[in-house]
Amino acid sequence: MPAYTPPLRDMQFVLHEVLHVTDELKAMPAHADIDVDTINAVIEEGGKFAAEVIFPLNISGDEEGCVLDKTTHEVKTPTGFKDAYAKYVEGGWAALSCDPQYGGQGLPFVVNQCIYEMLNSANQAWTMYPGLSHGAYEALAAHGTDTQKTTYLPKLVSGEWTGTMCLTEPHCGTDLGLLRTKAEPQADGTYRLTGNKIFISAGEHDMAANIIHLVLARLPDAPKGSKGISLFAVPKFNVNADGSLGSRNPIYCGGLEHKMGIHGNATAQIVIDGAVGTLVGQPHKGLAAMFVMMNAARLGVGNQSLGLTEVAYQNALAYAKDRTQMRSLTGPKAKDKDADPIIVHPDVRKMLLTAKAYAEGGRALQIWCTLLLDKEHSHPDEKVRKDSGELVALLTPIVKAFITDNGHVSTNACMQVFGGHGFIKEWGMEQFTRDNRINLIYEGTNTIQSLDLLGRKILGNNGATLKKFGKLVGALVAEEGVNEKMSEFITPIAVLGEQLTKFTTEIGFKGFQNPDEVGAAAVDYLRVAGHFVFGYLFARMAQVALREIAAGNTDAFYLAKLQTARFYFAKLFPETATLMRTARAGSKVLMDTDAALA
Structure with a gap:
């Protein structure tokens, strides 16, 4: 059976030091x-x-899964999920970073994100239920009418009700401009929605009294494409004027997907058969409103993989210290045993350190990104809000794609540490690997994130936001450039910063002539950018560790941080050279392949 210890010391290091x-x-x-x-x-x-509370339900929830009653369209979640959610609500966790105006506790987003990392380590499938609710809260808080806010937000904040985002349809995934769900205006100002949605996480369950679906649909006069999409709040149960639950709205679960992972979360096929909804935001401007929820979800998905990377690492480390196989290449280390613990072998250490570095780099990025979100939403200085918002926009696709790609590498590496036992269910490692795999796909595949980063966030404003981030790196380089002890951390990011400027200009010029060049380079480009961001954060962490050691602090934590940073720059960061070379190979070797793909 796997185990989990919350990484409080490392969180506190990033937060406070x-x-x-x-x-x-x-x-x-x-x-x-x-x-x-x-x-x-x-x-x-x-x-x-x-x-x-929720970690003990992870394996059992995976084994039991969710069950749909096709007669009532009700879904039963795995044993213990509902009781755990009641404890979550009772503890006030749903309200942690919500507005006190609606019953929230008003704590900053950065604290909430730390809580969610640990929840994702413990049980990603369970955590998706409250996680999606928080996204619905943010979308309604930003774009809802006063009536919608009064009706829905206090219940979402308390956790009494949950929320979903209903985007995908059977014939369209990322290309939402193709969606067909219809919304017919009614005399009383409401709308009747009809259509079908698929892959709706937490779309139906027994954990809360009501579910507020945020549904994308088209009005009768909607223009074609993404400019004709509107957003609607469609409750599972209609809400009476006094706030009590009324009649059952005809929006229901028609089937559950049988998935590779996250079995404890109900991934629902949603049938909408004349359900009553209310417009959120302006007509035909639904994507702008939904993007509040989608961007929150993208940061949340990165956090899911961060959580799984951490718990997989913890268990692989414990196993590697205990499991004995063969002798060290440099001679016996455990002379009182017939074989050495496998942690003495170089490649086992490489797999462990890969997961550790990606967990610690991901944690630093997540915490920094949500601190920037707090500044964007709450700082009194307009320029600080604007600059913070631009950096969040730049970092969001990196958080989603880079951290989840790294989670895929890490959970697979940690499963490999277990050898044959990693393939066996009781150890829990194969579940971490399966659960993580969806994170590279949903909320916009990682290729979509790469196109967003390169095409929209960087080339779209001629690299202006990238230059803002570059100034942060430049300031650190200027501060520590003459410090010999920091050179192994500073020199790589200084060099990559110069290379990235040239690399970006080159791709932009080629893309202007042939847009396929951007598509061919985007995935490699995002990983280069991801390492640039991780490198900056690891350099800052190494800076703190070196100062503490120089001041006489003997806490082994700081030496461990330095060793992890050295491993990252020596073994993982150099991937950027290969990535830039493959990106420069261009689109021809991909697109001029009709014979190969015939």
């Missing part, structure tokens, strides 16, 4: 009173809930 989040929050009136002790206490309690 690297990013100094409480100093940043003091500039925001909404969070000025938040101190280190409060943040630590909240994440410690969140870690206990994750490890003690």
Whole structure:
């Protein structure tokens, strides 16, 4: 059976020693009173809930899965899921970073993201139920009418009701411009929606009294394509004027998908048969409203893979210390045993350190990105809000694609550490690998994220936002450039920064002549950019560790951080050279292949 220990020390290191989040929050009136002790206490309690309440349900939930009653269209979640959710609501976790106006606790997003990392480590399938609700809350808070906010937000904040996002249809996935669900206006100002949606995570379940579906649909006068999409709030149960639940709305689960992983989450086929809904935002502007939820979900999906990378690493490390196989190449290490623990073997260490580096780099990126979100939403200085928002937009596809790709590498590596036992269900490693695999696909495949990063976020504004990030790297290089002890961390990012500028210009010029060149380079480009961001953050973490060691701090944590950073720059970061070479190979070797693909 696997085990899980919340990584509180590393979270606290990033929060307080690297990013100094409480100093940043003091500039925001909404969070000025938040101190280190409060943040630590909240994440410690969140870690206990994750490890003690939902982690024990992970394997059993995977084995049992969800069950649909085709007569009533009701879905039963795995044993224990509903009770765990009741404890989650009772503990106030759903309200953690929501607006106090609607019953929220008003804590910053950065704290909420730490809680969700631990929940994802413990049980990704379970965590998706409240996670999607938080996205629905954000979309309605940003674009809902006063009536919608009054009706839905207090219940979503408390966790009494949950939410979903209903986008995908059988004939269209990412290309939402093809969707066919219709919305007919009614005399009372509501709409009647008809259509079919698929792959709706948490689309039906027994954990909450009501589910608020955010549904994309077309009005009768809608123009074709993505410019003709509107967003609607469609509750499972209609809500009476006094807030009580009324009649059952004809939006229901017609089937459950049989999936590779996340079996404990109900991935529903949703039938909409004249269901009553209300318009969210402006007609034909539904994508703008839905993107609030989609961007939140993309950050959340990156956090899912971060959580799985961490728990897979912890279990692989423990196994490698205990499992004995063969002798070390440099002679016996455990002389009192017939063989050495496999952790003495170089490639086992490489697999473990790969997962550790990707977990620690991903954690630093997630925490930094959500701190920027807090600044975008709550900082009193308009320029700070604008700059923070631009950086979040740049980083979002990297969080989603780079961290989930790394999660795929890491969970597979950790399963490999177990050898044949990794393939056996009882150890839990194959489940981490299966559960993680969806994260590269949903909320916009990683190729879509790559096209978004390169085509829209970078080339779309002639690299202006990338240059803003480059200035942060440049400031660190200027600060530590003459420090010999930092050179192994500073030199690689300084060199890559120069290469990336030239690389970006080259792809942009080729793409102007032939757009397929952007498509051919995008996936490789995102990984280069991801390493540039990770390299910057690892350099900052190494900077703190070196200062602590120089000051006489003997905590082994800092030496471990330095060793992990050295491994990252020596063994993982150099991937950028190959990626830039393959990207420069261009589109011809992909597109001029009709005979090969006949």
